Amino acid sequence: MPSVVQTENVRAELISDVASVKAGEPFWVGLRQTIRPKWHTYWKNPGDSGLPTEIRWTLPAGVTASPIVWPTPHMFDIGGIINYGFSDDILLLVRITPPADLSGGTLKLAAEANWLVCEDICIPEDARLELNLPLAATATPADPKTRALFDTARRNVPMESPWPARYGISKSGAPTLAVEAVGLKANTIRDVYFFPAEWGPVATMAKQNARVTADGIQIPLTRGDASAAMPARLTGTLVLTETTGNGEVRQAFDISARLDPAFVPRATALAAAGGVEQLTLVQALLFALLGGLILNLMPCVFPVLAMKAAAFARLTGRAQAEMRRDGLAYTTGVLVSFAAMAVIVVAIRASVGEVNWGFQFQSPVFSLLIAYLFFVVGLNLSGVFEIGGRLAGVGQGLAARSGTTGAFFTGVLAVIVATPCTAPFMAAALGFALSQPAPATVAVLLAMGLGLALPYLALSMTPALQRLLPRPGPWMDRLRQFLAFPMYASAVWMIWVLTQQTGADGVVYALGGMILIAFAISLLRVGSTASPAVWLRRGVAAAAVLLAFAATLRLENGPATAASTSGGPVSGVSFEGWERFSRARMDEAVAAGKPVFVDFTAAWCITCLVNERVALDTPASRHAFEQAGVVKLKGDWTNRDAEITSVLKELGRAGVPLYLLWAPGAPGPKILPQVLTEAMILSELSSIQQAKR
Numbered sequence: 001m002p003s004v005v006q007t008e009n010v011r012a013e014l015i016s017d018v019a020s021v022k023a024g025e026p027f028w029v030g031l032r033q034t035i036r037p038k039w040h041t042y043w044k045n046p047g048d049s050g051l052p053t054e055i056r057w058t059l060p061a062g063v064t065a066s067p068i069v070w071p072t073p074h075m076f077d078i079g080g081i082i083n084y085g086f087s088d089d090i091l092l093l094v095r096i097t098p099p100a101d102l103s104g105g106t107l108k109l110a111a112e113a114n115w116l117v118c119e120d121i122c123i124p125e126d127a128r129l130e131l132n133l134p135l136a137a138t139a140t141p142a143d144p145k146t147r148a149l150f151d152t153a154r155r156n157v158p159m160e161s162p163w164p165a166r167y168g169i170s171k172s173g174a175p176t177l178a179v180e181a182v183g184l185k186a187n188t189i190r191d192v193y194f195f196p197a198e199w200g201p202v203a204t205m206a207k208q209n210a211r212v213t214a215d216g217i218q219i220p221l222t223r224g225d226a227s228a229a230m231p232a233r234l235t236g237t238l239v240l241t242e243t244t245g246n247g248e249v250r251q252a253f254d255i256s257a258r259l260d261p262a263f264v265p266r267a268t269a270l271a272a273a274g275g276v277e278q279l280t281l282v283q284a285l286l287f288a289l290l291g292g293l294i295l296n297l298m299p300c301v302f303p304v305l306a307m308k309a310a311a312f313a314r315l316t317g318r319a320q321a322e323m324r325r326d327g328l329a330y331t332t333g334v335l336v337s338f339a340a341m342a343v344i345v346v347a348i349r350a351s352v353g354e355v356n357w358g359f360q361f362q363s364p365v366f367s368l369l370i371a372y373l374f375f376v377v378g379l380n381l382s383g384v385f386e387i388g389g390r391l392a393g394v395g396q397g398l399a400a401r402s403g404t405t406g407a408f409f410t411g412v413l414a415v416i417v418a419t420p421c422t423a424p425f426m427a428a429a430l431g432f433a434l435s436q437p438a439p440a441t442v443a444v445l446l447a448m449g450l451g452l453a454l455p456y457l458a459l460s461m462t463p464a465l466q467r468l469l470p471r472p473g474p475w476m477d478r479l480r481q482f483l484a485f486p487m488y489a490s491a492v493w494m495i496w497v498l499t500q501q502t503g504a505d506g507v508v509y510a511l512g513g514m515i516l517i518a519f520a521i522s523l524l525r526v527g528s529t530a531s532p533a534v535w536l537r538r539g540v541a542a543a544a545v546l547l548a549f550a551a552t553l554r555l556e557n558g559p560a561t562a563a564s565t566s567g568g569p570v571s572g573v574s575f576e577g578w579e580r581f582s583r584a585r586m587d588e589a590v591a592a593g594k595p596v597f598v599d600f601t602a603a604w605c606i607t608c609l610v611n612e613r614v615a616l617d618t619p620a621s622r623h624a625f626e627q628a629g630v631v632k633l634k635g636d637w638t639n640r641d642a643e644i645t646s647v648l649k650e651l652g653r654a655g656v657p658l659y660l661l662w663a664p665g666a667p668g669p670k671i672l673p674q675v676l677t678e679a680m681i682l683s684e685l686s687s688i689q690q691a692k693r
Contacts, residue, residue: 003015003129003130003131004129005127005128005129007125007126007127008036008123008125009035009036009039009117009123009125010033010034010035010036010039010041010115010117010125010127011033011034012031012032012033012113012127012129013031013032013034013129014029014030014031014032014109014111014129014130014131015029015030015032015091015131015142015146015149016028016029016030016131016133016142016146017029017030017141017142017146017147017150018133018139018140018141018142019133019134019140019141019142019143020133020134020135020136020138020139020140021098021102021107021133021134021135021136021139022098022135022136022137022138022139023098023099023100023101023102023103023135024098024099024100024102025098025139026095026096026097026098027095027096027139028093028094028095028096028150029093029094029096029109029131030091030092030093030094030149030150030153031053031055031068031091031092031094031111031113031129032089032090032091032092032149033053033086033089033090033091033092033115034088034089035086035087035088035089035090035117036117036119037088038087038119039087039117039118039119040074040076040083040085040086040087040117040118040119041053041085041086041087041090041115041116041117041118042083042084042085042086042115042116043070043073043084043085043086043195044068044070044197045084045195045196045197045198045199045204045236046083046084046085046116046199047075047076047081047082047083047084047085047199047204048081048082048083048204049081049083049122050083050085050116050118050122051115051116051124052115053068053092053113053114053115054113054114054115055068055092055094055111055112055113056111056112056113057109057110057111058110058111058112059096059109059110060102060107060108061099062098062099062101062102063096063097063098063099063102063107063109064096064097065094065095065096065097066094066095066096066097067094068092068093068094069092069093069094069095069157070092070157071086071090071091071092071093071153071156071157072156072157072158072237072239072250072252073085073086073195073237074086074087075193075195078118078120081437082204083118084195084204091149091150091152091153091156093150093153093154093157096109102135103135104135105134105135106132106133106134106135107132107133107134107135108130108131108132109130109131109132109133110128110129110130111128111129111130111131112126112127112128112129113126113127113129114126114127156252158237158239158252158253158254159252159253159254160253160254161179161238161253161254161255161256162253163179163180163181163182163216163253164179164180165177165178165179165180165255165256165257165258166178166180166257166258166259166260166263167221167234167257167258167259167260167263168259168260168261168262168263168264169230169259170264173223174220174221174222174223175201175202175221175223175230175234176218176219176220176221176263177194177217177218177219177221177234177255177257178216178217178218178257178263179216179217179218179219179238179255179257180215180216181216181217182214182215182216183214184212184213184214184216184217185214186212186213186214188242188243188244189212189217189240189241189242189243190240190241190243191239191240191241191250192208192210192212192217192219192238192239192240193208193210193238193239193240194208194210194219194221194236194237194238194239194255195236195237195238195239196224196234196235196236197235197236197237198235199224200224201223201224201230201231201234202221202222202223202224202234202236203221203222203223203224204224208220208221209646209647209649209650211583213584217238217240220650230259231259232258232259233256233257233258233259234255234256234257234259235254235255235256235257236254236255237252237253237254237255238252238253238254238255239251239252264667281440281443281444284429284433284440284444284447285429285443285444285447286447287429288429288430288433288444288445288447288448288451289447289448289450289451289454290451291429291430291448291451292447292448292449292450292451292452292453292454293451293452293454293455294451295448295451295452296452296455320463323460323466324460324461325404326404326407326460327407327456327457327459327460327461328457328460329404329405329407329408329411330407330408330410330411330453330456330457330460331411331450331453331456331457332408332411333407333408333409333410333411333412333414333415334411334412334414334415334449334450334452334453335411335446335449335450335453336408336411336412337411337412337415337416337449338415338445338446338448338449339442339445339446339449341415341445342441342442342445342446343442345441345445346438346441346442364498364501364502364506365552367494367497367498367501367604368494368498368506368509368510368513368551368552369549369552370416370494371491371494371495371498371510371514372491372513372514372517372548373413373416374487374488374490374491374494375487375488375491375514375517376517377413377484377487378484378485378487378488378491379484379518379521380484381480381481381483381484381487382481382484383480383481384521384525385521385524385525411453414452415449415452429444429447429448430444430448430653430655433445491514493606494510494604495507495510495511496603497603497604497638498510500603500638500639501638501639509551510551512548512551513547513548513549513551514548516544516545516547516548517544517545517548519541519544520540520541520542520544520545520548521541523537523538523540523541523544524537524538524541577617577622577632578599578632578633578634579631579632579633579634580633580634580635580636581598581600581633581634581635581636581643581644582633582643583643583647585631585633586598586633586662589631589633590662593664593665594629594630594631594664595628595629595630595631595661595662595663595664595688596630596631596633596660596661596662596669597625597630597631597632597633597659597660597661597662598633598634598635598658598659598660598661598662598669599612599616599632599633599634599635599657599659600634600635600637600644600647600648600656600657600658600659600660601634601635601636601637601656601657602636602637602638602656603636603638604638605655605656605657607657607674607675608656608657611657611659611675611676614676614677614678615676615677615678615680615681616676616681618678620678620682621678621681621682621685624681624682624685624686625685627685627689628685628688628689630685630688635647637655637656651671657674658671658674659671659672659673659674659676660672661684661688663687663688664688670684672684
């Protein structure tokens with residue numbers, strides 16, 4: 001048998017750290033695998049799928065081989081499926097021990113190796129390998145190049161952890177690993193991850209949000225799929241990256257954590273009491289459908305739906321087929337938009353690793369483009385100009401095809417303005433969707449889109465409901481013009497959001513761009529299309545529009561944006577009477593036995609702003625918070641914030657708003673609904689006051 005085998009995807013080779021063997025003296029051999037670029041093989045625990053590499057030895061009598069000494073694995077996220085394994089060049093070490101009475105001139109080692117190698121597809125491969133080493137009175141080392149390979153492989157093997165470790169289980173069954181690495185500096189440690197040594201006790205698909213403090217490392221985990229009881233010891237490999245004086249170093253430690261029944265970690269209590277719903281796909285689809293239905297009543301979506309209702313009323317008295325076509329076109333626009341959003345989410349998750357609902361509104365470029373869109377729609381509704389068959393389908397005398405086109409793009413517009421909103425039932429469904437493989441993510445988002453489109457679709461398909469609509473008349477033109485003002489208000493709101501992300505310069509870019517867009521529209525409206533100057537006007541109009549969009553380049557590179565995305569101060573949310581959220585401050589207040597209220601909000605979240613005005617910042621609510629001695633923390637997610645994102649994921653939430661109320665002595669916080677009322681807040685605070693007496 002050869003010592004080297006080349007398969008389609010892996011070059012396998014059997015090598016030794018010695019050139020000759022001495023009887024009775026152990027030595028090391030290694031299965032070296034050079035893996036095709038972008039492909040990978042698997043660790044001893046392959047994760048959500050896959051099979052570990054195996055080696056079956058055929059050895060002379062008395063010769064023994066140890067199990068594979070596994071190197072530190074890497075994590076591969078393939079469309080939400082988490083695998084543990086290796087890529088590029090890997091050496092799997094095995095210790096060979098010959099007997100003291102070994103005789104003969106040559107030690108023959110034969111091995112049959114098999115592995116699973118994967119990219120988008122998985123291919124099982126194998127190799128039969130042989131290594132012949134001469135026997136000598138003294139063992140001689142291999143050549144320097146081979147020894148260097150073994151030295152690198154030994155450095156890649158995790159060291160035994162110098163710290164004691166334990167793990168506890170919450171009432172919900174979720175384990176949390178605690179490594180008592182006292183004295184660590186949190187600002188020097190990142191990318192902490194625990195690779196469980198065995199499949200079953202810990203779910204590999206769940207995200208890990210480790211917390212590093214001066215007392216050590218805590219990693220809330222998710223219970224796996226194994227039906228057996230949790231083991232007395234949880235074993236695995238802890239990997240972290242530490243910043244040292246010589247740069248960043250990736251370190252790995254083999255952990256054996258004992259089960260401590262007295263250990264009830266706060267992180268797992270947070271997840272358990274916070275209501276991380278362990279939804280099934282069917283439940284998530286139902287929640288998404290209900291959330292989409294309720295989304296129709298949210299203030300961000302209502303102006304667009306009113307526009308479409310007015311357009312549909314204009315069809316009263318026409319053929320039933322025309323009404324059905326209009327409803328189907330609107331539904332198609334909604335579903336296509338949600339499908340596009342799902343594709344973007346899956347793509348970002350595959351490349352970046354995480355994504356949240358409303359993530360696009362954390363980009364100042366997106367905020368400016370949406371402000372432009374609202375402004376242009378407002379001009380259209382005011383009758384300043386027409387696009388094709390009149391954008392949003394509200395023009396007079398539309399042909400059937402134009403009306404269908406308008407209905408489709410109204411559905412697209414409804415989805416765009418809906419993304420900063422969160423309705424009841426949506427939070428749990430989105431939290432599920434954004435943590436699942438691509439097919440489940442797409443299915444849940446499409447169910448939400450169907451819920452959003454369902455009322456209008458039902459109206460278009462039901463003649464009895466259509467007879468309830470008012471007859472067309474002059475009131476429709478007046479309504480159309482009136483609906484322009486919510487669009488202008490939405491544009492102003494987005495400019496305000498932009499100022500929170502970029503500073504005062506954002507106003508200049510936004511208003512300047514809107515002037516250029518209005519100028520371009522005016523150029524296209526004047527003169528005759530037969531005029532020789534028509535192409536000149538069109539060219540100048542195109543240049544004006546391009547210049548307006550060029551403002552996005554300044555925003556993207558502006559210093560205010562960079563500061564905000566790097567964790568600088570953000571002024572987009574009022575903090576009067578509130579403290580800025582930090583996990584350390586929350587844990588400190590809870591440990592002191594104080595009631596804690598946490599408001600996760602964002603300047604671009606209309607639901608958040610409405611809740612603050614009508615429920616959280618009223619005189620009665622402020623007085624009740626003060627009387628109950630509540631520590632009020634506000635987490636501003638207008639721009640990206642890694643700490644807030646980790647808490648949202650820990651609680652199974654995909655975005656804001658999120659409200660936590662932590663009563664003194666409670667094992668975890670209560671999650672309040674996404675839509676608040678003053679009476680609800682007063683009732684919750686009254687319960688806390690009564691419990692304190």
